[in-house]
Amino acid sequence: MADTEPTGKAMTLDGIAKMIQECLAKAGIDAEVTRLSPHEVLVHKQQVEVQGKQAKIAAFVTTREVMPTNAKAVTSAISQARHAIVSQKPSLGARSAAAFGRAVTGAAFETAAPTERQDGG
């Protein structure tokens, strides 16, 4: 690395990827750099021969942990306005209810206090 190149915290994902690509190039491997997202970059070569065998190379540089699930409220003006005019919606929350039974251990389940049914669902 030349003295003028940034190091440590000053390096960018693209900068690190370029360094890896240059290292591979010195070994005669013409790898590609693909920017997967604003937070991820991949240096890769699908087919390369290593000691007479076919190999694949992939070097992944990322600044985040990805969760494979997400959820959010819809916050558009239309949904907000409609939320405000709801008079009745399906619910099982206001109902005549009881829970009973006996667990394997012999402890009784909690019994809910009966309530008036107010609406449907």
Place this chain on the structure above:
Amino acid sequence: MPVLSQYWFDLPDFRGNTEFLSQPHPAGGWAWINWADTGGKRSTLVWEREDRELVVDLVPLANAPDVLAAVDGMIHDPVSRTSGIRAGWIPWKYVPFHETDPGRHGDLDLLVHLAFDIHVHTPWYCSDADGNINYYVVAYLDGSGHLGAYVDWWSWHFDGGGPFCTGAIADGLNTAVPGGVPALQAILDSRLALFSGRVFDLLYLLPGSGDRSGVGSVNVNDHCSLAVLPR
């Protein structure tokens, strides 16, 4: 003739596989339901259904050609839809990440859960991913008894895409899924327009197709009907 319907659910809080029996009976008379074995069931509901009840089965509605075309327009290559659209119910307390806005609904308020499966193609350096896209709809009556509905929440989930493509897949879904809300709301509005001239006293959901007689089973997570009582 009124109908007494009883539903037994595999899971607590009225979820999962559901067995049901509906028994028409004379007004002012008993309705008898003998059920040989309710073992393994974790919750049950009973509903006395009036003659004037109107039922709308939501699964055929959600899989109408124009709806499927609109949904397919929300997602683009490399994501493709791999299932029909499910239309079940879900109590609010089971909606993913509901805890980020706990007062939005009551725990057992029922939302219509529209969901479909997806496949995500990836380059050679990743495994393909499979997952699902979900929209949560509130159906309601306003103070005048008019029927309405709005898309209230969305979620997605996938497995696969490793080791390098999960971020790109998540970014794509984080754009596409909320981006589909206006199109979905437009579809809801076009369907609701059919009811715009009518006024209702009560709105509720029923498991499955809302059958008024006989026995059957259905997964209420995937299939429910909307029922209204015209004024």
